[in-house]
Amino acid sequence: MLLEIDHHSGVPIYRQIIEQVEQQIVAGLLAGGEQLVSVRDMAKQIRVNPMTVSKAYSLLEMEGYIERQRGVGVFVAKLRKDRRDAAKRHIIEGILKEAAVKAVQLEIDEQELRDLLAEQYERFYSRSEKRDVK
Amino acid sequence: MLLEIDHHSGVPIYRQIIEQVEQQIVAGLLAGGEQLVSVRDMAKQIRVNPMTVSKAYSLLEMEGYIERQRGVGVFVAKLRKDRRDAAKRHIIEGILKEAAVKAVQLEIDEQELRDLLAEQYERFYSRSEKRDVK
Amino acid sequence: MLLEIDHHSGVPIYRQIIEQVEQQIVAGLLAGGEQLVSVRDMAKQIRVNPMTVSKAYSLLEMEGYIERQRGVGVFVAKLRKDRRDAAKRHIIEGILKEAAVKAVQLEIDEQELRDLLAEQYERFYSRSEKRDVK
Amino acid sequence: MLLEIDHHSGVPIYRQIIEQVEQQIVAGLLAGGEQLVSVRDMAKQIRVNPMTVSKAYSLLEMEGYIERQRGVGVFVAKLRKDRRDAAKRHIIEGILKEAAVKAVQLEIDEQELRDLLAEQYERFYSRSEKRDVK
DNA sequence: GTGGTCTAGACCACA
């Protein structure tokens, strides 16, 4: 699982975890019944206090996205799997809409906008490649 | 100057002020040298404690967007064009970075991402055109 | 950490805190990664409102000297050596600039200025030597 | 008369004026009985509100350094002229002492300190030359 | 426990 935590963004860490796990479930990247990484492992992975991960998992459980089984692990709850791509697109469109609005307001032309996006994509795509190799 | 403050959004009020003033300066709606509303006036306007406005102005000054002069008032700093362009790029890059991260996480490939961006841009660009005609 | 605050000097308290902490970091008395006293503790220590300390810490963070982590504490940032050297030079340049301005105004020529500086340096350098021996 | 006003130093402008005029009188650069530039002229020269200059002059008058004659102008009060050079040296030594202390604390060696001073001196000396040409 | 934000109100300093 790929999580990007920004310790300096001001957004609480547990919120960042929740949002990202939630989205990956909704988008179908994490299938129902699949086991999630343990609290400890995720804490190590993203260099965060285990309590913080635990809090995120608790809230995810309350919202019905995951299920905790004592002594066994954490699992993705079964979710109806219709409209997966629609969900993905909805998420990404929200952000791109914001980018488009700002670009128009700031009079940034489409070519520059496109270049900047390519640059950012490159950055994170290559970063995720490296992790997969691990 | 028109500011929209949401007192219940969870986003600190001083941050909202900063973002909106910054936006208006970068977009060129507030020209260099122009006087801003006084701390107390803005505080009344958006129904907030003057210290909150003062804090926002203080940070905006540190970022080089405005200049405060005791006993005189607050003024928009004169930004060199390259500085302003850098600021614009910085704002848009922040959003695009988010889009890139999400795209990679949700396994949306670059082509699709690009198409979705073009779609959104088209939507808002043509909308702003209409306004210009008005 | 030892701080000397003068409540009646006219220099804002938060500025005094900033200067002294900055000084100790740049001089290497506070190592990178080290935890600083908490906002509340320092506030008690120097008998000041916690907000005043918080403001100082906030500015120190913006200048890159420290890092605050909610719910955890405040830590000295890890400064690269060149960054630290630049900071040192900046501090000393501020004072030397003042000396240069005064010298020109009072029509003291460069040679005399240089001699006076050498004299003062000698004085404090040898004094610090003695301390090292202790 | 050469005045260096820093609008961003935090030190009130009227204080900067007072200090600098006072020092030039004490050091003998402004002789007793000599006429000072008018409030308006100085205000133009250093780009400051005339009220600010006037306030500085008022305080200088109260301290006995200058005398205002209605409709005529402002004059330097007669001062005993002993210890002129000593006064100059005392002023400059105060600043250099500070520089020396900081340099030793920050472990800046004498050679670098000397170079930095030369740099600053050059900057302000050449600046004053240009003005003299005017 | 940690830090962050906001308020109401006081007082100061500057132009």
Next chain:
DNA sequence: GTGGTCTAGACCACT
């Protein structure tokens, strides 16, 4: 009139 600082105390959010 302008901005700057500080306080006391409340409440929130994070670990």
